[in-house]
Amino acid sequence: METFTKPVMENIVLGSPTVVVTATDFCPPNYGLSVDYGGWCNFPREHFEMSQVAFSEIAKRKADIVPVQYRRSGGLKFTMSGSSHFFQVLITNVGMDGEVAALKVKGSRTGWIPMARNWGQNWHCNVNLQHQPLSFEVTISSGKTLTSYNVATAKWQFGQTFEGKQF
Template sequence: MPLFLMCALQSILLYLILLHSCNIAAYMDEEWKKATATYTNDTEGSLITEGACGYGDLHKASYGKYSAGLSTILFSRGSACGACYEIRCVDHILWCMLGSPSVVVTATDFCPPNYGLSEDYGGWCNFPREHFEMSQVAFSEIAKRKADIVPVQYKRVKCQRSGGLKFTMSGSSHFYQVLITNVGMDGEVAAVKVKGSRTGWVPMARNWGQNWHCNVNLQHQPLSFEVTSNSGRTLTSYNVAPPNWQFGQTFEGKQF
């Protein structure tokens, strides 16, 4: 291959890599947007288990105390599950913490609308309001807990995770489901494929939250996963689960 052609191809490749990186950065580096926030009366510093994202015990799912339920417009039918938001209390001298410190939370639940109440009193999650129902611990870092509701600003940020993506198996012989947690970068999963030793790549459908399913018998096969994030980045983890995997088990793959 001529030297000039090789250099041109290398330049194009470098440009595409930089363009992709810039797109991800721009996606995360959004301007501050206005919303409101309350907190849930939890007892252990985290939102209820078995929430709308399907994470179960948030401490086991690694999201812990810094979690939030999203109003309808932000929740986006579950596609926002796992996304990370930086939130700060603003424009309220009485309730906001001095200096308007921020906190980063993970979207783990849905804050349902209540159209029997007005948007200003109880109907905070009514469409099209942008609202966060935060854990007590997270809320207490930006505002005083005596407040019922506070004005906030928020923006999407990268999710900082320790370890790889986690895949929790459930289902039956002809209905396979996997819960995907601990997702870095975007935090959101947009598409999933699974592959056994006796199958090709099988596209999975979103069941609810971050539970994905397919109607294929995958038992007694090592399983690989192809996960695509909301920004379009795809990550493939080969042979995540061994042939003798069992429903209820959790396995770890690569990280974005």
């Protein structure tokens, strides 16, 4: 069983009636089960596990699974980690199809540097980017590209999260 120890915060606004849900972690897939029988997190399925109070706002209490429309609120989130020789960023709250296909980073003293996928939505490069403002170019699987300039100031530190534009 996979576990994720680093929480990811995403504010998600559901349709009408409206419920604001804050998702605090990833839902690991279970490919040993079909999507119709417990594999709720298996691609391409998405779901929200909600408190009974929140669920009662959008459905009758006797319901079990309710289709919802949702949209993410806020911009893309970039969480920095690494060291002076290894820079890593976790991207969350990605709109549209939500699947990042490519990422580039640019410091004030560098050109655009392509990053490699480490795992999930963690991307890395072996460049020291400390003490310079950072910009990001995000390409999702549909081919759309979004550039967020000067997302992090020159005083950014590892462990901090910054917000960019949204698709």
